[in-house]
Amino acid sequence: MKFDTPAGTNPIDRLTVVGKPTDRIDGPKKTTGTAPYAYERHDVAANPAYGYVLGAGIAKGRIASMDLAAARAAPGVLAIVTHENAGKLGKGDMNTARLLGGPAIDHYHQAIAIVVADTFEQARHAAGLIRVDYARAKGRFDLDEQLRAAPLKGDSSGEGSAAPPIERVGDFDRAFAAAPVTLDQRYTTPDHSHAMMEPHATIAAWEGDKLTVWTSNQMIAWAVGDLAKTLLIPKENIRVDSPFVGGGFGGKLFLRADVVMAALAAREAKRAVKVALQRPLIANNTTHRPATAQRIRLGCAKDGTITAIAHESGSGDLPGGGPETATSQTKLLYAGANRLTAMRLAVLDLPEGNAMRAPGEAPGMMALEMAIDEMAEKLGMDPVAFRVKNDTQVDPAKPERRFSQRRLVECLERGAREFGWDRRSATPARVRDGQWLVGLGVAAAFRNNINMKSAARVRVSGGRVTVETDMTDIGTGSYTIIAQTAAEMLGVPLSAVDVRLGDSTFPVSSGSGGQWGANSATAGVYAACAKLREAVAAKLGFNSADVTFADGQVSAGGRQVPLAQAGDLSAEDAMEYGDLAKKEQQSTFGAHFVEARVHALTGEIRVERMLAVCAAGRILNPKSARSQVIGAMTMGVGAALMEELAVDKRFGFFVNHDLASYEVPVHADIPYQQVIFLDEVDPTTSPMKAKGVGELGICGVGAAVANAIYNATGVRVRDYPITLEKHL
Ligand code: MOS
Numbered sequence: 001m002k003f004d005t006p007a008g009t010n011p012i013d014r015l016t017v018v019g020k021p022t023d024r025i026d027g028p029k030k031t032t033g034t035a036p037y038a039y040e041r042h043d044v045a046a047n048p049a050y051g052y053v054l055g056a057g058i059a060k061g062r063i064a065s066m067d068l069a070a071a072r073a074a075p076g077v078l079a080i081v082t083h084e085n086a087g088k089l090g091k092g093d094m095n096t097a098r099l100l101g102g103p104a105i106d107h108y109h110q111a112i113a114i115v116v117a118d119t120f121e122q123a124r125h126a127a128g129l130i131r132v133d134y135a136r137a138k139g140r141f142d143l144d145e146q147l148r149a150a151p152l153k154g155d156s157s158g159e160g161s162a163a164p165p166i167e168r169v170g171d172f173d174r175a176f177a178a179a180p181v182t183l184d185q186r187y188t189t190p191d192h193s194h195a196m197m198e199p200h201a202t203i204a205a206w207e208g209d210k211l212t213v214w215t216s217n218q219m220i221a222w223a224v225g226d227l228a229k230t231l232l233i234p235k236e237n238i239r240v241d242s243p244f245v246g247g248g249f250g251g252k253l254f255l256r257a258d259v260v261m262a263a264l265a266a267r268e269a270k271r272a273v274k275v276a277l278q279r280p281l282i283a284n285n286t287t288h289r290p291a292t293a294q295r296i297r298l299g300c301a302k303d304g305t306i307t308a309i310a311h312e313s314g315s316g317d318l319p320g321g322g323p324e325t326a327t328s329q330t331k332l333l334y335a336g337a338n339r340l341t342a343m344r345l346a347v348l349d350l351p352e353g354n355a356m357r358a359p360g361e362a363p364g365m366m367a368l369e370m371a372i373d374e375m376a377e378k379l380g381m382d383p384v385a386f387r388v389k390n391d392t393q394v395d396p397a398k399p400e401r402r403f404s405q406r407r408l409v410e411c412l413e414r415g416a417r418e419f420g421w422d423r424r425s426a427t428p429a430r431v432r433d434g435q436w437l438v439g440l441g442v443a444a445a446f447r448n449n450i451n452m453k454s455a456a457r458v459r460v461s462g463g464r465v466t467v468e469t470d471m472t473d474i475g476t477g478s479y480t481i482i483a484q485t486a487a488e489m490l491g492v493p494l495s496a497v498d499v500r501l502g503d504s505t506f507p508v509s510s511g512s513g514g515q516w517g518a519n520s521a522t523a524g525v526y527a528a529c530a531k532l533r534e535a536v537a538a539k540l541g542f543n544s545a546d547v548t549f550a551d552g553q554v555s556a557g558g559r560q561v562p563l564a565q566a567g568d569l570s571a572e573d574a575m576e577y578g579d580l581a582k583k584e585q586q587s588t589f590g591a592h593f594v595e596a597r598v599h600a601l602t603g604e605i606r607v608e609r610m611l612a613v614c615a616a617g618r619i620l621n622p623k624s625a626r627s628q629v630i631g632a633m634t635m636g637v638g639a640a641l642m643e644e645l646a647v648d649k650r651f652g653f654f655v656n657h658d659l660a661s662y663e664v665p666v667h668a669d670i671p672y673q674q675v676i677f678l679d680e681v682d683p684t685t686s687p688m689k690a691k692g693v694g695e696l697g698i699c700g701v702g703a704a705v706a707n708a709i710y711n712a713t714g715v716r717v718r719d720y721p722i723t724l725e726k727h728l
Contacts, residue, residue, distance in 0.1 A: 001527040003451075004578025006683040011549065012526065017487040017494055018688075021623035025494065026244075026479045035244045038276075039201040041214045044241075045272035048203055049078055049116045051265040052123035053257060054130055055109030055281050056101055059652030060139035060349045063103045063112065067131035071115060074129055076122030079269040082113045086264050092226025094254035096321040096352040099230060100261065105134070106318060107351040108653035109284035111257040116269040124278075139349035141652040143291055146346035147314040167331065169397045170338035172297075175308035179299025182308075183375045187296065187367035188719045189326075189702075191645035191654065192289035193662050194356050198246025199282055204262035205272035212239040215259050218248040219511035220470040220504050226255040231263060243502040245474040245512075249635075250355035252474070253513050256286050283351075283657035288645060290315040290324045290353030292363050296371040299338075304381050306336040306390045311368060316348035324353065326364035329446045329699070332587060333368070333408075335392035349652055355513065357635055358695035361447050362702070366639065366720060369443035369703030374716065382426065383442050383707070384416050395585050404584040404684040407615040408444060411591040414676065415442070415613040419593040429714035436597040436606075439712025443700035445590030445612065449682075449691040450516040451581055454524030455507035455574035458486060458532045463552055463564030465490055466498045467528075471509035471521040473501055476694060477624030478512065478521060484621060485522040485688070489529035490536075491549030492563065507572055515588075515692025518620060523575035523686035532571035539566050575686060584684055588616040588696040592633070596708035603724035605709060607637055610701075611674045617682035617691035629675045629697035636701020638664045641721050 012018050029035040036043060056063075068080050083102030091098055101110035113130055117123035140146050152166060176182060202215040211233070217223045220240050228235040245252060262275040277285060292315045299308030313326035327341040356362075376386035388409050395401040415421070424440040425431050431438040456469035467486050473479050483497040500506065507528075510520030536554060537547045544556040553560050595609040610633050619625045642663040645654040656662045675697075681689040702720065710716050715727040 001573055002576050002578055003686055004580050007687045007689055010687050011489050012688060014488065017484045018620055022480055022484060022621050024477055024480050024624060025483050037198060037244050037246055038203060038214050038216045039274060041203050044214055045203050045205055048272040048274045049118060049269050050120040050123045051114045051116050051262055051273045051275040052127045053111050053261050053275060053277060053281060054113040054127045055285050056105045056112050057132060058105055058134045058136050059108040061105050061137040062135045064133040064135045070129040071126040074126035076117040076119055077115060077126045079116040079265060080113060081264045081268050088232060090229045090232050092229050092255050094222060094226055096318045099257045107349060109281055111261055111285060114261040114265045116265045116273055139652045140347055141350055141647060141649045143316045143346060143348065146316055146348055147293060147344050150344040150346040152342045152344050166340065166342040168340050172308050172310050172338045172340040175338035176297055176299040179307050180302050181300045181378050183298045183371060183378060185296055185371055185718060187294045187370060189292045189363040189366055190720060191291045192356055192643050193283045193645050194249040194251035195659060195662055195664055196247030196249050196251055199276045199279060200256050200258040200286060201276035202258045202262040203272060203274040204266040206266055210237050211263055213259050213263060214241050216245045216252055217242045218252045218472050218474055218513055220502060221508045223255050224504050227259060230260050240504040241502060242472055245472055248474040249357045250359060251286055253355055280657050283645060283654045287352050287354035289356035290317060292324050292326050294326055294367040296367055298371060298375045300375060300379060304379050304386050304389050306334055308338045309336040310340040312342045314344035316346035317353045319347055321352055324363060325360035328360045329364050330368055331397060332395060333444060333446050334390040335396055339396060358447055358698050361699040365700045366702035369700050370706050373707040384412050384421060387412055387444055401585055404586045405680060405682045406589060407678055408589040410678060411589055411613040411615055415591040415593050415611055419611045428711050435600050437600055437712040438597050439708045441594045441704045441708030441711055443592045443704035443707060445592055445696050445700040447515060447588050447696040447699045449586040449588055449685060450514050451577045451685060452510035452516045452520040453574055453576045454510035454520045456525045456528040457507050457570060457572040458528040459570035460563060460566055461568045464496050465492055467525055468500045468506040469509045469524060470504055470506045471501050472512045474512045476512060476628060477621060478517060480624055481518055481522055481620045482525050485525045486529055489526060492552055515695035518692060519686050519688055519690040522620060522688045526687050527573040527575040528571050531573045532569060535569045535571055536566045539569060580684055586685060588691050588693060590614040590696050592700045592704040594704040594708040596705060596712055598709060598712045603728045605641055605724060607705060609672045612697060613676045614693055614696055615678040615680050616693040616696055617680055617685055618689040619677045620690050622677060625693050626675045628694040630673045632694055632697025633673055633701050634665050634670050636698045637669060637705060639720060640702040640705035644721050
């Protein structure tokens, strides 16, 4: 089914199941420990051997020699795979560095060996006996130093596309020079780690030349494709299965070393092998969100009209890698006739950077929305009013291109009312509660909406419905919204729908990433259900086009037949997207409000209250969408106050590579969160009329926290995370 005209009325609009706050249908499995996560697939691989991955001890250079003798002789050891016996390997499209290193080493903790043994303890012990001699080379580990040598480029914003030149609208330099009120500031965000609960984990088993991996991955078809390219075997010989994912946050968008090393180990050991990357390996072996250094310049008229806006962002990556696209939102969020966005990409020999929790906008908004707050203060304007004044309903670079929906102003104004914004003191450091300084902060939220082709297969049998698609549920609630969609389309209760996900033998879905999963994957299920409805109607002898499916009955023209009488029927289809999204700009909007307290004597920072108001199309399940947003808000607090991978610039690695020293918020850090969804449908996105909302929930939060802290203390900290020593 091709989607290229705005959706009219369809069965989803009845909203008998869709749009209702619904408990996760997979909840009981998760709470009873029966949801099969990759490392615990006792059902698929009886008596697997255990693999333990050894990471490189240098950041750049070569392995001069490896002595495996002691490890081979250790108790229980079945096999060891290194670059010396792995055979010829290729490389996937999505990873920058090879997933098995050696003899050349591209980054610290790049996998260089896997030891397979009868038990995990034996494998770990033997891995510790491997002697590696390295020839260390000089690496580039200092972002600021490397950025000075890096050229300024445009924002490629689109995976794999070559960076266009610096993007300009009007004449920024002239407008900035002429503006009566200006701001020119530098903001930095550090390297971040996904820190998901479930580590990257895989069980691999071969049957002849056919490989099955039970793993934890967000994008099944990408994993199959890149595994084929890495192992140099046909895609058809690979099955990837990932029905449950214990958090991904972008760290599991791509094939990673656990999969490749498990597959190589299983081939060598001639036995199923299970591998979980040990926690201390993950920060340096897998991907991370790259640090940014951003410069923002704003020029305003005295009445608060933005006349000039420039955003430059610098980040680094391994040779061949890409930039953190932190300037993307600045092209679309505010009006302004004269604009400039550009990026610098430095070459670094640190572990590879890639997508994490709303890449681009999340760190970009941390800078932009702090700059907007600073400019409002310079103008003597309320920061909500300043944002409202500079709203735009069109793409500022292409005025003929409108936003399909854009209710940023409503989000800001509704949030201000609900949050008690009128109690904010415009002058900072004026509100005290005992020894605590109290402040309120606001930021806009912005994230683009992307639609991806997504397919599904739907079957009815005796009135029960089964949906199969390789869509993933990364803790987001995909199982539930897919079941809601099928139930609505086929007129059956939610309890009559079974959803099977994450298996590459199922039709290829959008997968989970870039907040595209909810709208795209349910639209694919819609397409398959629409096809199935036709088959059911034909089988039951209806010739009318407007057959109703409701309450387990199929009816038209006064005749009613139970769906169960259709017997066994199935249909497969995909939702594909035409040019509609190109005609109108599809984005999601919101506003974040934060109350923060800072202890006047110790500098301790506490977030007291948070509110997010979101306008993101139809909300398919307000309950799981709210969970998405409060989780994202929590991650925003992490980015504002805690999260930072500390770079060792001498040896080139992230020092704090565990959950004890890479700090993330805990429940006690997050006392009160409220989420409001504006009642919205966007008929341009799909027949579901929905958009992504999960990543919207994080974009802007960090700046709202920073702005609240500034309002409390009067001290502006522009280098995240805002730890207490920075404002004392
Ligand atoms: Mo997301 S960072 O695209 O999984």
